[in-house]
Amino acid sequence: MTKKLFEENAYLKTCQAKVVLKDGLKYYFDQTVFFPEGGGQSADKGTINNIEVLDVRETENGICHILASELHDEFVEMVIDWEKRFDEMQQHCGEHILSGVIFDHYQGKNKGFHIGKDYVTIDIDHEIKPEMLIDIENLANQAIYDNIELNFEYMSDDKAYFLRKEPTVEENVRIVTIPGVDCVACCGTHPTRTGEVGIVKLYKVEKNKGLSRIFFKCGKRALIDLQEKTNIVQYFNRQYSSDDSTLVERFEKEKEKNEILKKKYIQLHREAIEKIINEQMSQDAVQYFSFEDLSGQGMNDVIKSVSEKGNYIILIYSILEHKVMLSHDGSHNLHCGQLFKSIRDYNGKGGGNQKTAQGVFESSEDAEKFIAYVKGELRS
Numbered sequence: 560m561t562k563k564l565f566e567e568n569a570y571l572k573t574c575q576a577k578v579v580l581k582d583g584l585k586y587y588f589d590q591t592v593f594f595p596e597g598g599g600q601s602a603d604k605g606t607i608n609n610i611e612v613l614d615v616r617e618t619e620n621g622i623c624h625i626l627a628s629e630l631h632d633e634f635v636e637m638v639i640d641w642e643k644r645f646d647e648m649q650q651h652c653g654e655h656i657l658s659g660v661i662f663d664h665y666q667g668k669n670k671g672f673h674i675g676k677d678y679v680t681i682d683i684d685h686e687i688k689p690e691m692l693i694d695i696e697n698l699a700n701q702a703i704y705d706n707i708e709l710n711f712e713y714m715s716d717d718k719a720y721f722l723r724k725e726p727t728v729e730e731n732v733r734i735v736t737i738p739g740v741d742c743v744a745c746c747g748t749h750p751t752r753t754g755e756v757g758i759v760k761l762y763k764v765e766k767n768k769g770l771s772r773i774f775f776k777c778g779k780r781a782l783i784d785l786q787e788k789t790n791i792v793q794y795f796n797r798q799y800s801s802d803d804s805t806l807v808e809r810f811e812k813e814k815e816k817n818e819i820l821k822k823k824y825i826q827l828h829r830e831a832i833e834k835i836i837n838e839q840m841s842q843d844a845v846q847y848f849s850f851e852d853l854s855g856q857g858m859n860d861v862i863k864s865v866s867e868k869g870n871y872i873i874l875i876y877s878i879l880e881h882k883v884m885l886s887h888d889g890s891h892n893l894h895c896g897q898l899f900k901s902i903r904d905y906n907g908k909g910g911g912n913q914k915t916a917q918g919v920f921e922s923s924e925d926a927e928k929f930i931a932y933v934k935g936e937l938r939s
């Protein structure tokens with residue numbers, strides 16, 4: 560069986576080893592620094608004699624290393640991707656601390672753990688409300704400040720263990736204890752002391768299949784996140800000429816100002832539309848209006864305003880958008896949608912029902928030709 564050097568010393572980044580078994584690109588060695596997948600941690604990355612290690616798995620023949628190409632030597636040098644390993648050690652040990660704290664203080668059990676590319680999550684079988692996160696976060700970080708030494712041992716029959724959850728294996732059960740915080744069976748790699756986790760930062764909690772999923776980051780991941788968020792806050796501070804303490808206040812004031820401007824704009828826009836309507840109104844049953852630039856909502860506003868003045872057939876043209884709308888209140892023997900059926904002959908798209916129809920055209924020439932056609936139909 561492969562000697563697991565990572566169990567004795569999780570800080571070992573490199574080692575010498577000898578090939579003992581080979582099957583295609585699958586290699587087995589007398590010993591290894593490569594941690595296979597387990598305990599929520601993924602398999603180590605790295606190289607063996609400069610050949611990339613694609614995957615590492617625990618098998619009945621020992622630890623299997625899957626290499627990217629053939630190895631020609633019997634004696635090798637193994638090097639793991641330490642950056643990745645230490646990141647997972649920080650996230651993984653942070654998970655132990657969080658799970659222990661939640662079990663002790665809220666009797667919630669950890670039912671799932673996942674180290675994602677971005678966030679790390681745990682699923683708790685107890686309702687965790689967002690307002691509880693700050694308490695959990697403070698308790699977890701206290702365990703980091705206390706810089707507690709972790710203890711590793713193989714389970715023995717003549718000793719009682721107060722485990723957070725039942726072990727999933729029966730033989731060679733490895734117990735990881737953070738005295739006063741957590742005690743659980745685990746095969747993963749861990750730092751020597753809790754202080755190395757650096758920080759546990761909680762972000763949010765979501766309901767997930769009857770469990771509470773907590774999103775968090777530990778150590779360097781949390782630091783990078785803080786650096787990125789500091790940049791974002793600084794950007795907004797420059798925009799609002801504020802500092803961290805006045806940013807929210809400045810933002811709220813700016814929002815208020817924008818609301819007032821928006822209301823003023825809507826009012827002025829309505830008045831402008833009303834002016835154009837009054838200028839373009841005729842004595843006919845069919846009222847035609849053309850606007851330089853009018854949104855769909857603007858068109859509806861025109862229809863509403865003109866309908867209040869009488870039961871007209873209303874034809875509107877928004878020049879810049881090449882958009883045409885036809886509408887009446889239902890009192891006319893005219894099916895707007897039917898009339899708009901020939902829209903494709905004019906490079907347009909659209910349709911409608913009895914009382915209203917609209918279409919958009921590829922060019923203003925197309926739209927104007929279609930308007931001339933509609934006007935002709937309405938006259939006949």
Ligand SMILES: [Zn+2]
Pocket residue numbers: 598651655735745746747748749
């Ligand atoms: Zn562990």
